[in-house]
Amino acid sequence: MDEARERLRRWVDTHDSLVAVAKKLGCHPSYLSLLLRDGSTRRPGLDVAFAIERETREWPEGPVLASEWTKSTDELPDLGHTSSLGTAGAGGESCR
Numbered sequence: 073m074d075e076a077r078e079r080l081r082r083w084v085d086t087h088d089s090l091v092a093v094a095k096k097l098g099c100h101p102s103y104l105s106l107l108l109r110d111g112s113t114r115r116p117g118l119d120v121a122f123a124i125e126r127e128t129r130e131w132p133e134g135p136v137l138a139s140e141w142t143k144s145t146d147e148l149p150d151l152g153h154t155s156s157l158g159t160a161g162a163g164g165e166s167c168r
Contacts, residue, residue, distance in 0.1 A: 076141055077108065080107065083128050099120050124136050
């Protein structure tokens, strides 16, 4: 995620103003500023993440993909249990 934030920061720096970029992305400039802040753990919502991907598609460094903002499995909480992926069949039997 930090790499996505840094790449977004570099893309934003290629524009005249934060206000203009925020308008392109459909968000408020203060929200974009929060996303870009050093040490921020803020992630864009889906609408903004996909807008970032769309707007950076033609950027020479390549697009900042929406998926780059998701948590890695290392960052997910350990819920202390495992789940079975089996589902009940038509007769109520378990599919395993």
